[in-house]
Amino acid sequence: MYDFAYHKPSSVADAVKLMAADPEARPVSGGMTLLPALKHRLNKPTALIDLSGIAELRGVRREGDAIVIGGMTTHYEVATHPQILAAIPALARMAATIGDTQVRNRGTIGGSLANNDPAADYPAAALALRATILTDRRRIPADEFFLGMFTTALEADELVTGISFPIPEKAGYAKLRNPASRYSMTGVFVAKGPQGVGVGVNGAAPCAFRQNEMEAALSASWSADAVAAIKQPPDDLNSDIHGSAAYRANLVTVMAKRAVADAG
Template sequence: MYAFTYERPATQADAAKLAKAGGKLLAGGQTLLASMKLRLAAPEQLVDLGAIPELAGIRREGGQLVIGAMTRHADVAASAEVRSAIPALAQLASLIGDKQVRHMGTLGGSVANNDPAADYPAALLALGATIHTTDRQIKADDFFQGLFATALEEGELITAVSFPIPKRAAYAKFAQPASRFALVGVFVAQSDGGVRVAVTGGGNGVFRHAGMEAALAQNFSADAVKGVATDESQMSSDLHGSSAYRAHLVGVMAGRAVAQALA
């Protein structure tokens, strides 16, 4: 690693000041620390968010489930509040990486990083979540902007994510065996406002599947998505799977997610 200074603020306000001054925010460190070890990233100052209690926690506010940015994946998976309000979100968190990753990685870190194969972005997009920052509130539809790209401004800090509680929802993932990232993952959610379907792992970032949303709005069943095609040109292709294979997996995972939601 390169030399850097290390700060561990105790309040959100102090962290925001350091971030505005150019400090690199450290949440769970699952991507950043690995990048630094490989010398792909060389921040001059790290701002560790792990000592700020106000950034963690899970609570229900009316029809919303609010989860602090520094809440660990393992805590989301184990939370009785999450399991009661949005069981699909707890199940998604339980599928992230391995035990070590789940006990270190955070919701806010995953969302801010926006890895194209990460699980949480699919949940945020399908549930119509809102990302709360030190400066504003951003709808998930406006937040994710492609490969590792988000609407966050320099120095802007995610503080929490609020999830509308759906009628039913489920997440199905075909995991890459070594990393446990999604080769393809599909999150399906049905609410009073309609059906939303989000796909991760398949392309250059999480995206909504308009064709499946339309089909499921007419008939919320696994059969409804069987004949819905996924544009192969939207899918990535690598040593783990071709674009055609990933396009096929989208339909398979969507069908499984709908069946889970109805179970």
Template sequence: MYDFAYHKPATIADAVKILSADPDARAIAGGQTLLPALKHRLNRPPAVVDLSGIAELRGVKRDGNKLTIGALTRHVDVANSPEVQAAIPALAKMAGSIGDIQVRNRGTMGGSVANNDPAADYPAAVLGLNATVVTDKRRIAADDFFQGMFTTALEPGELLVAVEFPIPEKAGYAKMRNPASRYVMAGVFVAKTAGGVRVVVNGAGPGVFRQSEMEKALTANWSADAVAGVKQSAEGLNGDIHGSAEYRAHLVTVMAKRAVAEAG
């Protein structure tokens, strides 16, 4: 790992100031993705801005029909939060399935969402639940936020502060993990929300995407049988030594059935 200047600001404003002054500076939250990337020298930031001193970025708050989760909230805290478990059990369960215990003890929601790894779990939940990403400057709808592999609507120097999840009627998530790396080969997050049914696929493509045919099928008939007949096209999906695009396409239908069953 190359060395860098280390900053630990105490406020969002100070963090944004440092990050805006140098577009190559990187924010670090749990560091479970950034540190492995720095070790591989995939990145050489002149400065690393540690967000852990900013208390207001942490925590879960229920406000009526909405759950607001601070960017720095760790996966273990979301998984164990009584508020999340009561309001959106699928979200708590998803957070409890990320990586392993040690990764969940450090990794944060904001880090996962801002990184937008195609095999990450959180982007599927954020898009599936039609959440709103809150930054230090604006509010971004999930549909506009995720823009493909490791790409989001965040501008240089813009800091993800929180995510607001509207509480759905029901939601479920199912994923097939790579048996060795445990990363998602194909996952599906389904939700029945006030704004309609949403079906989101992760792991299988270059980024999270909505599966509109399955959304239509589930709108007409909310049941695992309704999605069983919907085939995902293999075009544009990931193919590698772990599985072809066709295999992942097949998994999408299987995971969709399981996600609906999970949602109940």
């Protein structure tokens, strides 16, 4: 990696100040994407702003009918936290499938959301559960947060501080892993609750998205059969050496069925 300055602020305000002062600085939480990019010299930030010293970014709490998870919460913590296991077990199960043990103990939910990798797991859950992304300055509904491949509604100096998930009646998740990277080739998160039915899809397209036709079908009848005949159009889906767009379109239906079965 190239040389860079290193900052370790102890508050969100200080972190944002550092980001605002230097557009070429990058915040780093778990570093599971950024550090490999640095090692490969694919990224040349002037400074890294290490968020691991900010206590207010940590922790899981229940706020009314929602679970609020701090941005620096690791995947391992999400997978094992008693309140998440009790309130949104499908989210914990999803977190338990991210990467490997090492990644789950370093990678964070805030980092994953802000990075918005098309093949990351969380965005599908955020969309399906109608989550709200919390930042240092505002609350952004998931529907307005994920804009495109590695692109979000965050401003250049804006920091994800947490995410609020409304507690659903039931939710489920299923994915097929890319045999090489183990990222999601296509994953579907389904949820049913006071916010309505949500179907979030990751891995299939340049950005996670909601499958509206499936949401309507599941609203009418919550069953795997309800989505079995719904075909995802392959247009605009990803195609690479691991899977064609048509294959991923098929996986959307298959994983939706399995996610409904997982939700019960």
